[in-house]
Each structure stands twice: as C-alpha cells, then as structure tokens.
Amino acid sequence: MEKNQLIDEAKKIRERAYTPYSKFPVGAALLTEDGTLFTGCNIENAAYPVTCCAERVAIFKAITEGYFKFSKLAVVADTQRPVPPCGSCRQVMSEFFGSDVTIFTTNLQGETKTFTMEEILPFSFAPSDLPEDQ
Numbered sequence: 186m187e188k189n190q191l192i193d194e195a196k197k198i199r200e201r202a203y204t205p206y207s208k209f210p211v212g213a214a215l216l217t218e219d220g221t222l223f224t225g226c227n228i229e230n231a232a233y234p235v236t237c238c239a240e241r242v243a244i245f246k247a248i249t250e251g252y253f254k255f256s257k258l259a260v261v262a263d264t265q266r267p268v269p270p271c272g273s274c275r276q277v278m279s280e281f282f283g284s285d286v287t288i289f290t291t292n293l294q295g296e297t298k299t300f301t302m303e304e305i306l307p308f309s310f311a312p313s314d315l316p317e318d319q
C-alpha cells in the first residue's frame with residue numbers, strides 16, 4: 186500500500202474518533218510488513234487521562250491480533266502543521282517499530298512530514314536498556 190492510500194485510511198478512520206471533550210479527532214493507519222492494515226482513532230473519556238490516542242489504538246489492535254512487524258504508520262489531524270504524535274505514543278512506537286519503519290504525519294491540507302523511529306524519538310528508552318535477566 187502506498188503512502189497516499191495509507192493517509193486516506195487514516196483520514197477515514199478519523200471520522201470514527203470519540204472526542205466529545207477535545208473535539209480534536211485524530212486518525213492513524215498502520216501497515217504491517219505483510220501488508221495487513223490496522224487503523225485507529227482517538228477515544229476519549231470523561232476521566233480525561235484515560236483517553237487513548239489514535240496511534241496507540243492502531244498499534245494495540247495490531248499487537249492484539251498477533252502482528253509485531255510493521256512497515257508504515259500514517260497519522261492525520263486538522264492541524265496547522267502535520268500533527269506531532271505525543272510522547273506516550275512515540276514511546277509505544279519505539280517498543281515495536283524497527284529502524285525500517287516509516288512514520289508519516291500529516292494534516293488535512295495534505296502537508297506531510299516523514300520520520301524514522303530514531304528521528305521522531307532519539308535516544309529512547311528501549312527493551313535492551315533493561316537488565317538481561319528481565
């Protein structure tokens with residue numbers, strides 16, 4: 186699946202966002218190495234911090250279905266600049282995304298920024314930082 190198609194999938198799922206509090210819908214589309222698509226939207230809660238971002242919903246859906254190898258992620262929101270994923274999502278991405286994963290952040294005007302994992306979260310705390318016996 187090509188970049189623009191992946192971004193279109195992110196735009197489509199953004200319509201499903203549950204955002205009564207922020208009124209800021211976000212969509213994410215995640216492609217696995219074998220070409221399987223997982224999408225996510227942000228899901229908010231009256232207890233605000235319980236909210237889960239679109240990116241993490243997409244990643245957790247994939248993990249739940251047994252997919253661990255990814256190739257591309259697209260994220261979209263109605264922002265002035267391509268929407269920057271939050272720090273929590275970047276940390277979750279770093280757990281599962283290898284150096285070959287491409288992250289496209291975009292907005293509804295079609296401005297896109299492209300990142301590798303190292304570019305979007307340099308010097309990230311990684312599973313390999315834990316002691317070996319864990």
Ligand SMILES: O=c1ccn([C@H]2C[C@H](O)[C@@H](CO)O2)c(=O)[nH]1
Pocket residue numbers: 204207209210211226227228229236237238239240260268269270271
């Ligand atoms: O990259 C982002 C940034 C924000 N949000 C959500 C969280 C919350 O529901 C709303 C406002 O922060 O947007 C995402 O889903 N992804």
Ligand SMILES: [Zn+2]
Pocket residue numbers: 238239240241270271272273274275
């Ligand atoms: Zn996030």
